[in-house]
Amino acid sequence: MSLPFILFFAFAAIAVASALxxxxxxxxxxxxxxxxxxxxxxxxxxxxxxxxxxxxxxIIVYAGAIMVLFVFVIMxxxxxxxxRTNWSSIAKYAGVPLAIFLLLExxxxxxxxxxxVGIANGVGRDSNTAVSTRALSELLxxxxxxxxxATSILILIAVLGALVLAKRDx
Amino acid sequence: MSGVPIPYYxxxxxxxxxxxxxxxxxxxNIITIFMAIELMLNAVxxxxxxxxxxxxxxxxxxxxxxxxxxxxxxxAVGLAIVITIVQNRxxxxxxxxxxxxx
Amino acid sequence: xxxxxxxxxxxxxPLAGAAINGLFGKRWPKSAVNSVAVGAVSLAxxxxxxxxxxxxxxxxxxxxxxxxxxxxxxxxxxxVDFALQVDQLSIVMLLTVSFVGMLIHIYSTGYMAHEGGYxxxxxxxxxxxxxxxxxxxxxxxxxxxxxxxxxxxCSYLLIGFWFLKxxxxxxxxxxxxxxxxxxxxxxxxxLLLFWTFRSVDFGTIFAKAATWPAESMTQVGTLTxxxxxxxxxxxxxxxxxxxxxxxxxxxxxxxxxxxxIHAATMVTAGVYMVARMNPLFSRxxxxxxxxxxxxxxxxxxxxxxxxxxxxxxxxxAYSTVSQLGYMFLACGVGAYAAGVFHLMTHAFFKxxxxxxxxxxxxxxxxxxxxxxxxxxxxxxxxxxxxMFIATLAIAGIPGFAGFFSKDEILNAAGSGPHANVWLWGxxxxxxxxxxxxxxxxxFLTFFGQPRFDEHKxxxxxxxxxxxxxxxxxxxxxxxxxxxxAPHLMRGTDCFESFLHPVFATYAxxxxxxxxxxxxxxxxxxxxxxxxxxxxxxxxxPPVIVGILGLLLAWWFYIKRPEVPxxxxxxxxxxxxLLLNKYYVDEIYLALIVRPLLWISTNVLWHVMDERVIDxxxxxxxxxxxxxxxxxxxxxxxxxxxxxxxxxxGAVGFTVLMLALWMVR
Numbered sequence: 020m021s022l023p024f025i026l027f028f029a030f031a032a033i034a035v036a037s038a039l040x041x042x043x044x045x046x047x048x049x050x051x052x053x054x055x056x057x058x059x060x061x062x063x064x065x066x067x068x069x070x071x072x073x074x075x076x077x078i079i080v081y082a083g084a085i086m087v088l089f090v091f092v093i094m095x096x097x098x099x100x101x102x103r104t105n106w107s108s109i110a111k112y113a114g115v116p117l118a119i120f121l122l123l124e125x126x127x128x129x130x131x132x133x134x135x136v137g138i139a140n141g142v143g144r145d146s147n148t149a150v151s152t153r154a155l156s157e158l159l160x161x162x163x164x165x166x167x168x169a170t171s172i173l174i175l176i177a178v179l180g181a182l183v184l185a186k187r188d189x
Numbered sequence: 190m191s192g193v194p195i196p197y198y199x200x201x202x203x204x205x206x207x208x209x210x211x212x213x214x215x216x217x218n219i220i221t222i223f224m225a226i227e228l229m230l231n232a233v234x235x236x237x238x239x240x241x242x243x244x245x246x247x248x249x250x251x252x253x254x255x256x257x258x259x260x261x262x263x264x265a266v267g268l269a270i271v272i273t274i275v276q277n278r279x280x281x282x283x284x285x286x287x288x289x290x291x
Numbered sequence: 292x293x294x295x296x297x298x299x300x301x302x303x304x305p306l307a308g309a310a311i312n313g314l315f316g317k318r319w320p321k322s323a324v325n326s327v328a329v330g331a332v333s334l335a336x337x338x339x340x341x342x343x344x345x346x347x348x349x350x351x352x353x354x355x356x357x358x359x360x361x362x363x364x365x366x367x368x369x370x371v372d373f374a375l376q377v378d379q380l381s382i383v384m385l386l387t388v389s390f391v392g393m394l395i396h397i398y399s400t401g402y403m404a405h406e407g408g409y410x411x412x413x414x415x416x417x418x419x420x421x422x423x424x425x426x427x428x429x430x431x432x433x434x435x436x437x438x439x440x441x442x443x444x445c446s447y448l449l450i451g452f453w454f455l456k457x458x459x460x461x462x463x464x465x466x467x468x469x470x471x472x473x474x475x476x477x478x479x480x481x482l483l484l485f486w487t488f489r490s491v492d493f494g495t496i497f498a499k500a501a502t503w504p505a506e507s508m509t510q511v512g513t514l515t516x517x518x519x520x521x522x523x524x525x526x527x528x529x530x531x532x533x534x535x536x537x538x539x540x541x542x543x544x545x546x547x548x549x550x551x552i553h554a555a556t557m558v559t560a561g562v563y564m565v566a567r568m569n570p571l572f573s574r575x576x577x578x579x580x581x582x583x584x585x586x587x588x589x590x591x592x593x594x595x596x597x598x599x600x601x602x603x604x605x606x607x608a609y610s611t612v613s614q615l616g617y618m619f620l621a622c623g624v625g626a627y628a629a630g631v632f633h634l635m636t637h638a639f640f641k642x643x644x645x646x647x648x649x650x651x652x653x654x655x656x657x658x659x660x661x662x663x664x665x666x667x668x669x670x671x672x673x674x675x676x677x678m679f680i681a682t683l684a685i686a687g688i689p690g691f692a693g694f695f696s697k698d699e700i701l702n703a704a705g706s707g708p709h710a711n712v713w714l715w716g717x718x719x720x721x722x723x724x725x726x727x728x729x730x731x732x733x734f735l736t737f738f739g740q741p742r743f744d745e746h747k748x749x750x751x752x753x754x755x756x757x758x759x760x761x762x763x764x765x766x767x768x769x770x771x772x773x774x775x776a777p778h779l780m781r782g783t784d785c786f787e788s789f790l791h792p793v794f795a796t797y798a799x800x801x802x803x804x805x806x807x808x809x810x811x812x813x814x815x816x817x818x819x820x821x822x823x824x825x826x827x828x829x830x831x832p833p834v835i836v837g838i839l840g841l842l843l844a845w846w847f848y849i850k851r852p853e854v855p856x857x858x859x860x861x862x863x864x865x866x867x868l869l870l871n872k873y874y875v876d877e878i879y880l881a882l883i884v885r886p887l888l889w890i891s892t893n894v895l896w897h898v899m900d901e902r903v904i905d906x907x908x909x910x911x912x913x914x915x916x917x918x919x920x921x922x923x924x925x926x927x928x929x930x931x932x933x934x935x936x937x938x939x940g941a942v943g944f945t946v947l948m949l950a951l952w953m954v955r
Contacts (some may be wrong), residue, residue, distance in 0.1 A: 023193050024193055027197065027198075030198075031201050033199075034201065034205060035204060035205070038204075038205055038208040038209070038212075038228060040207065041208075041212060041221075041224065041225065041228065042208060042212045042215060042225075046217050047220050047221050047224075047281075048223045050216075050224055051224060054224050054227060054228060057205070057228060057231065058231060061231055062233055064198070064201075064235060064238075065238055066194070068198065068238050068239060068241075068242045068281050069242060070226070070238050070241065070250050070253075072250070073234075073238060073250050073254065076257055077234075077257065078260075080257050081231070081257055081260070081261075082263060084261065085227070085260065085264045088268060089223075089224060089264070089268070091222065092220065092239075092268045092271065092272065093220055093291045095272070096271070096272065096275050096281065098218060098219075098220055098281050099203060101256065103217070104282055104284050104285075104286045105218060105284075106929055106931075108932075109932050109935050109936070110214055110215075110929075110931040110932055110934070110935045111289075113217055113935060113939070114214035114215065114242075114931070114934070115211055115214055116936040116939065116940055117214070117938050117939055118207060118210040118211040118214050118215075118938050119207065119211060120942060121206075121215065121938060121941060121942045121945070122190065122203065122204060122206070122207020122208065122210065122211070123207070123211055123951075124203055124942070124945060125203035125206060125207060125945065126200050126203040126207070128949055129196060129199035129200045129202065129203045130196050130199070130200050131196075131607065133288075134787065139274070143217050144245070152224075154247055155214075155247055155250055155254075156252055157250065158248065158253055159254065160249050162248075162251075163226070163251050166255060166261050170255060170258045170259065170262075173258075173259065173262050174261070174262050176262075177261075177262035177263070177265045177266050178265065179235055180266045180269065181268070181269040183267050184236075184266070184269035184270055184272070184273050185268075185269040185272045185273065189200045210938050210941075213934050213938070214934055214935050214938060217931070223933075239324065282928075283930045283931060284929055284930070284931060286930065287927065287928035287929050287930075288928060
């Protein structure tokens with residue numbers, strides 16, 4: 020049992036447990052905080068996989084900005100315990116079993132799939148296969164330049180949209 | 190030194206994705222549902238990164254980058270909609286927001 | 292050989308007349324309609340005359356003259372061409388049909404002069420001529436069937452000519468439906484014919500049938516079945532037992548229609564068909580016997596009904612049924628030529644009888660009940676004398692046409708190769724009855740004191756366009772039989788010998804004598820001198836019963852007019868039975884019509900149509916609506932439902948993808 024394995028299982032366990040907490044929690048704020056925990060553990064897993072930049076982006080943007088936004092909105096709306104209505108009959112009877120089936124099925128096939136030879140080395144691999152930020156940015160600004168520019172416009176639209184939607188009628 | 194085989198990451202990704210799906214069906218609070226969707230996105234991100242490592246291509250990472258960016262935009266607009274819903278229907282129960290029918 | 296190669300002209304002329312009158316005649320004056328209609332049929336007759344002239348110059352091996360115009364139906368082994376042929380039998384029929392038809396057209400211009408729908412009448416009449424000529428000229432059984440059905444249609448149209456009269460409409464329907472029953476048998480017969488011989492052409496069929504041995508009296512082979520089926524068509528079309536019931540009702544139509552269609556031509560189509568099919572019939576003795584029996588029985592049965600009828604046209608109708616029975620009796624005993632001879636003479640004298648009756652009705656202002664007539668002899672002399680001549684003919688008085696033909700038939704029934712004493716006896720009695728009721732008709736109508744109010748009814752002779760055809764037909768009723776006369780003087784029967792090839796070409800080998808001309812059979816007896824044969828014929832049983840009938844009628848209706856009434860009183864039972872036509876119509880109504888109506892209403896309508904068919908259609912609609920209603924509830928507006936469905940779709944999709952991946 021080498022270090023990467025231990026680290027993997029540890030963070031995996033945390034991630035799964037937090038996800039479970041998200042499902043089970045009664046208050047939305049608890050769900051939000053468990054989601055943050057999931058994201059942090061995922062960031063750690065990214066580090067294990069050698070994607071340092073992505074791990075950083077995950078923490079800064081996802082956990083740091085998006086989740087903060089969620090928490091703000093929960094607090095703003097004073098979202099409390101959700102009432103237990105169950106009007107959708109199909110969701111009641113078939114929803115959860117279907118989702119669990121999906122989970123198991125995907126897990127099963129994922130276990131069988133994937134390149135067995137791709138072994139993640141994690142920390143301390145040879146620099147020949149470096150995932151340097153430089154390489155990533157070169158890819159981003161050359162091959163994927165157009166999507167990059169498109170997403171910047173997307174963000175602009177999102178900002179405008181959010182502004183218009185949430186504006187209080189004066 | 191041996192690393193963790195890629196399928197492990199993929200299984201974890203699948204598990205997280207499935208749990209997000211369960212949460213989407215199961216929960217009634219709009220914001221919670223939204224968060225469950227974010228969980229699913231995260232799971233997919235994990236799968237991308239794992240594959241990027243597996244095939245030694247950086248394209249997977251670029252894709253993760255874009256997913257995060259789009260998730261951010263989506264979260265912003267989505268929460269704005271949620272606020273609008275709350276202003277109009279005074280409820281966060283998704284089952285009460287049932288006007289999307291003929 | 293112009294006309295022989297262009298036979299279609301004979302058909303096209305009346306068809307064109309029908310079309311022109313039908314499409315344009317409504318606004319034309321009567322003279323224009325007349326010209327078109329009478330002109331068309333007259334030109335057709337002239338064409339036929341020219342055809343005869345060309346025909347007699349043909350060599351024997353060119354007969355039947357065959358002309359194929361265009362292939363009509365081709366489906367696998369079935370090849371039906373629109374083909375026409377001419378042989379001696381066709382010539383006889385063509386002459387009869389076109390000449391009598393022309394006379395009746397001329398007559399109709401007078402009879403129908405005051406009727407509405409004038410153009411329609413002549414259009415239908417011309418159309419009838421077209422179909423009848425098609426039937427006669429046909430070279431295969433399908434084209435013949437076209438004509439067969441077509442004349443049935445025209446009969447229906449013309450019987451119901453006064454379509455505002457309920458009884459006329461019913462009569463037309465009855466005619467069509469009853470003949471349809473026969474036509475069904477005919478159709479099955481055609482199918483069987485095709486199946487057996489792989490062809491519908493007369494020439495091909497007869498040539499093939501000639502190689503078959505004749506079937507015996509004990510074995511019912513294919514030929515017998517075919518012939519019986521075809522004969523059922525003849526039973527319907529020619530009003531024999533049991534499908535005769537439509538003919539008396541058909542008297543609802545105008546009298547020229549009764550004359551043309553229901554006396555001279557259409558009803559004889561059955562006889563023509565049997566004569567045409569003689570190679571088949573000659574090889575199916577059971578069928579021939581059936582034909583003869585039906586013919587003889589019908590002749591007798593119908594004559595008994597005619598004894599007591601009071602409507603002048605009904606008497607003639609039953610008489611027609613009876614005479615048709617004679618023709619079938621002739622064919623049934625193998626004397627085809629005699630049957631056709633009687634067909635021709637019957638066309639003359641029966642057509643004349645009907646036209647004269649029409650003249651009487653016209654003179655009486657529409658009255659048809661003989662009991663209300665009387666003493667018309669001096670008032671309408673032309674009508675009287677022509678009708679009297681026709682009655683002499685039908686009664687078989689020597690010298691007139693009917694004598695020769697009836698004599699030949701009874702001779703064949705009595706002593707021909709297929710002779711049968713019972714049939715001969717029935718035919719003889721029927722001849723006597725015929726003479727009686729026909730003279731009864733004459734005496735009731737024309738003799739005695741007028742039994743009507745002479746101030747109310749102004750009896751006047753008919754105009755010339757009606758009386759001239761009467762006179763012409765009277766001449767033919769007398770002279771038309773003289774073709775056979777030389778036979779009685781030890782010469783040859785011209786008619787018989789003319790038709791000989793038609794009936795001899797495919798005749799089967801008979802172990803018991805050859806069925807040739809009757810002169811052969813008669814000559815095998817003693818060797819009397821020429822005059823003896825004539826005397827023998829003139830004093831034979833048919834003549835005796837004919838004169839007996841005349842005398843009896845004279846006794847009943849002139850000498851002692853109170854006798855009929857007393858007889859009717861004392862024989863109340865039989866009299867009522869005869870008067871009500873043996874209640875056959877009532878029996879048919881109860882046994883066949885009512886059950887059919889019941890089935891149609893309760894089973895076919897209520898159950899099949901309403902419950903099954905409507906139920907299915909409405910049910911399908913209801914299923915669609917219910918399903919739609921169920922599916923509609925999917926759109927609940929509830930986001931959780933939608934989310935669940937999305938997950939469901941995702942599950943399905945991933946399963947599908949994985950399954951495909953697995954298979955590969």
